[in-house]
Ligand SMILES: Nc1ncnc2c1ncn2[C@@H]1O[C@H](COP(=O)(O)OP(=O)(O)OP(=O)(O)O)[C@@H](O)[C@H]1O
């Protein structure tokens with residue numbers, strides 16, 4: 001920390017350094033650490049009416065976490081419903097992440113390395129434009145798109161591919177599509193950056209030595225782009241599992257997203273401690289999963305931020 | 307295991323721009339063949355045609371008599387060593403060298419054995435587990451060569467592989483490359499814009515300028531008997547005089563270069579375009595071919611004045627001025643060539659040392 005500060009002073013002068021340190025500290029502390037700590041604190045308390053807060057009953061407890069695991073029933077019961085939703089959410093988020101990776105990798109590669117990519121790079125700007133539109137509006141657009149009388153059903157039926165409207169909402173197709181679309185840029189850009197910096201000659205050298213295209217990617221490009229892939233996947237996964245608007249708007253009636261549970265506890269349930277505990281569970285499980293996967297693929301956090 | 311290569315009327319065009327202009331040549335199996343030319347003359351482009359990264363817009367590339375059209379770089383019997391080597395930084399030295407085997411599905415043990423053999427060949431035994439970043443420039447160089455040799459290609463293509471090395475190492479690697487070539491007996495196609503490199507290593511050289519092959523021949527032919535003004539001025543130092551042909555009997559030519567008595571030079575031997583009386587010409591005389599006249603009236607004699615001298619120890623590089631034209635003169639420092647800086651000095655050159663060519667583009671210094 002001290003070294004960092006001295007280094008900053010040497011490079012930017014005193015005033016700028018102090019400003020930077022202050023701004024970053026305030027940001028980190030006020031906007032990240034403090035709210036999370038409050039949430040953490042909440043999650044270990046009982047849900048008391050305002051009058052009793054600070055009173056003798058306001059003590060720390062694991063009750064909210066116990067509820068997540070065991071539900072309201074007997075003490076040896078298991079809260080299959082909520083745990084099930086958590087796993088379904090994680091599974092769906094992994095699916096969306098992998099799906100985004102599969103879509104984005106070729107796009108990022110072509111943009112970064114093919115000669116046609118030079119012109120196509122302008123198109124990347126076009127990719128950003130839709131993101132000027134509010135997330136909720138975009139979700140509603142998808143709802144219309146996938147609705148019973150939406151463009152997709154109309155086209156499909158017009159072409160005679162199916163004859164009764166498919167309920168994409170109930171089948172969760174709309175949800176997956178919406179989520180995949182929502183954070184796709186966060187996958188493309190890290191991938192693009194990683195592949196961009198790969199020396200073209202490495203690819204050609206591999207080709208020259210007899211590698212087919214599949215091997216070029218498996219043995220040269222992907223190992224090189226691993227930090228970018230990890231960073232893109234982490235972001236998409238974290239944001240998808242924590243998404244609220246898309247599941248709310250595009251999710252089928254029977255399909256709850258874990259964030260919706262959190263939202264319900266906070267909102268209609270009026271139980272903030274329990275909502276906090278649920279949010280904490282989601283956060284911790286997601287981080288654990290990310291760390292585990294990074295470990296499996298031998299990526300270090302240090303590499304990712306590059 | 308060596309295959310000859312032929313380029314038949316190869317053109318490469320990038321839109322309006324012609325990068326290679328009707329290249330025609332044959333390279334024999336086992337030959338050390340160099341392309342020499344200034345930056346941007348199309349050397350790399352031509353090499354990419356041979357390795358398969360660039361399809362000629364017109365013409366054919368044949369390797370071992372087979373037309374290579376439509377054959378991808380991974381299917382050609384060539385191995386390319388890139389200008390920047392393109393070693394894989396994430397792989398160990400041994401894994402770099404064994405990469406061509408790996409993609410061919412060779413098992414791990416055999417790969418390692420072959421990598422160790424090749425490390426032996428390039429004099430880096432037992433260093434297979436090091437990282438690329440732990441090697442020096444020259445060692446990286448050798449690893450790149452080993453990697454290219456791993457699957458025993460028929461033809462090794464080298465794109466200025468020594469340009470990143472310092473002078474000493476470069477000279478050392480030249481000998482080493484040549485030794486490796488002798489040892490493995492492959493066809494080497496070597497690109498360079500360093501003429502010393504081309505002259506010392508190659509069996510034959512093609513000199514290129516602006517996409518055109520100007521001359522093909524061994525080092526001696528290129529240096530002693532250039533056939534175009536560009537080659538004469540690009541390869542080695544040269545003095546150029548503008549003149550007019552007075553007569554040409556097929557053996558000897560008389561040329562008026564505006565320096566007193568007309569000069570007599572040999573009519574150009576092999577390949578050069580014939581010059582007729584009345585034609586303009588460029589007369590080239592190398593600095594080492596100019597001498598201080600020992601007697602009063604030798605052939606091709608003219609007067610000049612001392613301008614400046616650069617002393618190099620064994621050689622003296624002198625600039626003389628003859629009738630307003632600066633001429634370079636390289637003399638061995640053996641104590642016999644005293645020059646009077648304050649009086650006119652008579653210079654001359656032997657008729658066989660003057661090369662008269664059709665005026666053409668000169669290499670910019
Ligand atoms: N893909 C391309 N598109 C357009 N022009 C190109 C392309 N590749 C090469 N050129 C042009 O062709 C010419 C020859 O390039 P090339 O790389 O073959 O030169 P070179 O002789 O290898 O030069 P150097 O010694 O600098 O490496 C250059 O003017 C270059 O700008």
Ligand SMILES: [Mg+2]
Pocket residue numbers: 349350351389465
């Ligand atoms: Mg080049």
